[in-house]
Amino acid sequence: MIKTAYNGLKTAWKGLTLTIKHFFAATESKKVINVKETNYFDQQNGIATVQYPHQKLPIPEVGRYQLDVVIDDCIVCDLCAKICPVDCIEIESIKATEAIGKTSDGSVKRLYAPKFDIDMAKCMFCGLCTTVCPTECITMTNEYDRSFTLISDLTYHFADMTAEEAEQKRKELDIQLAERKAAKEAAMKKTEEK
Amino acid sequence: MNFYLLYFLVALTIFGFIAVFSLFSVYAERKVSAFMQDRLGPMEVGKYGWLQTAADILKLIQKEYILPALADKVLFTIAPIIIFVAVYLGFVALPWAPGLVPATMNLGVFYVFAIISVEALGILMAGWGSNNKYSLLGAVRSVAQMVSYEIPIGFAIISAVMISQTLDLQLINYHQGVLSTESVKFLGFLEVKKIGGILAWNVFQAPHLLVAYLIYFIASLAECNRAPFDLPEAESELIGGFHTEYTGLRFAFIFLAEYAMMFLVAMLGVTLFLGGWNTPLPNIGSLQLATYTTGIFWGIFWVMAKCLTVVGIQMWIRWTLPRLRVDQLMTFCWKILTPLAFLCLVISGLWKLLLF
Numbered sequence: 001m002i003k004t005a006y007n008g009l010k011t012a013w014k015g016l017t018l019t020i021k022h023f024f025a026a027t028e029s030k031k032v033i034n035v036k037e038t039n040y041f042d043q044q045n046g047i048a049t050v051q052y053p054h055q056k057l058p059i060p061e062v063g064r065y066q067l068d069v070v071i072d073d074c075i076v077c078d079l080c081a082k083i084c085p086v087d088c089i090e091i092e093s094i095k096a097t098e099a100i101g102k103t104s105d106g107s108v109k110r111l112y113a114p115k116f117d118i119d120m121a122k123c124m125f126c127g128l129c130t131t132v133c134p135t136e137c138i139t140m141t142n143e144y145d146r147s148f149t150l151i152s153d154l155t156y157h158f159a160d161m162t163a164e165e166a167e168q169k170r171k172e173l174d175i176q177l178a179e180r181k182a183a184k185e186a187a188m189k190k191t192e193e194k
Numbered sequence: 195m196n197f198y199l200l201y202f203l204v205a206l207t208i209f210g211f212i213a214v215f216s217l218f219s220v221y222a223e224r225k226v227s228a229f230m231q232d233r234l235g236p237m238e239v240g241k242y243g244w245l246q247t248a249a250d251i252l253k254l255i256q257k258e259y260i261l262p263a264l265a266d267k268v269l270f271t272i273a274p275i276i277i278f279v280a281v282y283l284g285f286v287a288l289p290w291a292p293g294l295v296p297a298t299m300n301l302g303v304f305y306v307f308a309i310i311s312v313e314a315l316g317i318l319m320a321g322w323g324s325n326n327k328y329s330l331l332g333a334v335r336s337v338a339q340m341v342s343y344e345i346p347i348g349f350a351i352i353s354a355v356m357i358s359q360t361l362d363l364q365l366i367n368y369h370q371g372v373l374s375t376e377s378v379k380f381l382g383f384l385e386v387k388k389i390g391g392i393l394a395w396n397v398f399q400a401p402h403l404l405v406a407y408l409i410y411f412i413a414s415l416a417e418c419n420r421a422p423f424d425l426p427e428a429e430s431e432l433i434g435g436f437h438t439e440y441t442g443l444r445f446a447f448i449f450l451a452e453y454a455m456m457f458l459v460a461m462l463g464v465t466l467f468l469g470g471w472n473t474p475l476p477n478i479g480s481l482q483l484a485t486y487t488t489g490i491f492w493g494i495f496w497v498m499a500k501c502l503t504v505v506g507i508q509m510w511i512r513w514t515l516p517r518l519r520v521d522q523l524m525t526f527c528w529k530i531l532t533p534l535a536f537l538c539l540v541i542s543g544l545w546k547l548l549l550f
Contacts, residue, residue, distance in 0.1 A: 005530065012514075012515060015514045015515060016510065016511070016514050016515075018514070019230040019510065019513060019514040020230075020510065022229065022230050022231070022232055023226065023229045023230045023510075026228075026229035026230075026232070029234075046232070047229075047232050047233065047234055048232045048233065049232075049233050049234040051234065051237060
């Protein structure tokens with residue numbers, strides 16, 4: 001009984017000294033430094049708060065946060081949309097009538113992308129899309145602080161074609177297909193006549 | 195006519211003091227807790243966040259009164275008023291300085307002790323009226339706790355009253371300093387009526403009152419439902435306990451009562467045990483420190499300084515010790531505090547019988 005009471009008092013006092021020590025040590029703050037710094041773990045005492053919008057923790061240059069697409073490098077292969085576990089990437093493609101050009105790594109572009117949407121509200125930042133991309137046009141950036149008032153703003157649109165342009169390309173493709181069909185039929189007729 | 199004007203003025207002053215003290219102490223509490231946990235606390239509203247609590251009260255005033263559909267409307271509505279008024283009325287009898295007390299009454303101790311017990315009724319009304327199992331649980335716990343802890347607190351108070359031989363809080367104050375009309379004896383034998391200061395305080399007039407004060411302090415934490423005895427509001431178990439359903443100004447009043455209660459029990463303890471408005475500085479020879487530092491403004495200063503220190507210790511304890519279990523709470527009260535307090539009472543009786 002007395003032992004319990006004594007132990008209770010002793011442990012309570014231990015706790016009280018601990019908190020009062022922290023209370024009086026609160027005059028200093030830990031400095032906001034990169035975790036890579038050699039003296040990072042030397043800062044054991046002091047206030048740990050990072051006053052976020054005013055102070056920011058340094059992050060690696062190649063962060064794995066928001067997705068970014070360089071649409072000029074995209075060959076619209078749709079691999080990223082297929083591998084995405086949460087289906088947050090939506091791509092539409094239109095075949096071009098001829099090779100459009102080359103990406104920066106030399107791949108030939110044969111498809112137009114009238115729609116390349118990434119819904120960042122769905123994205124779970126697994127990074128699979130960046131690993132499958134053959135031209136490395138979809139990347140993760142060090143941008144992490146994005147907030148919007150409308151949830152629809154979280155869907156990023158990367159396609160740079162206007163609706164009219166897309167419509168025109170579709171028409172060109174239809175014409176080309178029709179021409180090819182006609183040519184094919186003409187060729188068929190020729191063989192039948194022979 | 196002027197008579198009544200003075201009454202209103204006194205009432206308004208006390209209310210103003212409670213409001214300002216609550217605003218200040220909520221801010222202090224947040225900062226103290228933050229520093230103890232290596233955080234910064236509120237920093238955005240005003241320099242170092244000093245306007246944070248003012249912003250909070252503005253928000254509370256603008257909020258809607260929500261009355262749960264199945265709540266007992268009468269009980270639910272008047273409960274915060276009863277809780278606040280009970281604590282508010284307690285301030286009436288507490289002396290601030292020599293000759294400065296809102297209401298002189300020869301049963302001051304008894305009155306304060308009785309009126310703060312009414313708070314338990316208000317809490318039970320709030321919990322029952324909310325028609326919510328968590329609120330009711332909180333209220334039942336609170337009442338059980340307050341009723342239990344009134345036993346050791348009562349014994350501790352009586353042992354101090356027996357030393358002072360009066361129930362008038364102002365007279366108790368006078369007996370602990372240089373203004374005393376009777377003889378004041380340090381540890382029961384050394385005459386210190388002329389010296390005063392810390393030596394004349396009740397806890398040093400009779401050293402067993404130190405234990406009594408410790409008991410009073412612990413039990414008073416339970417009386418005002420503060421950690422480690424905050425079972426009635428236990429955020430993690432009862433989502434706030436008896437005030438779960440309260441919003442807006444009604445919640446503000448419950449909160450105000452809680453902080454006012456902190457100051458009230460601190461002030462009652464200071465008055466009974468720690469010399470009230472008496473200075474801690476003694477007269478040393480021709481250096482009449484005690485005489486210099488006794489007066490209306492000094493009185494207010496000393497009483498504030500002592501009470502704020504006690505409130506600070508309350509906060510320190512709150513942010514250190516974890517919450518007790520219900521059975522531990524009752525064991526602590528009935529098996530440790532009550533016998534100890536009773537022992538203090540007996541010693542007080544013997545002290546008066548044998549020494550005078």
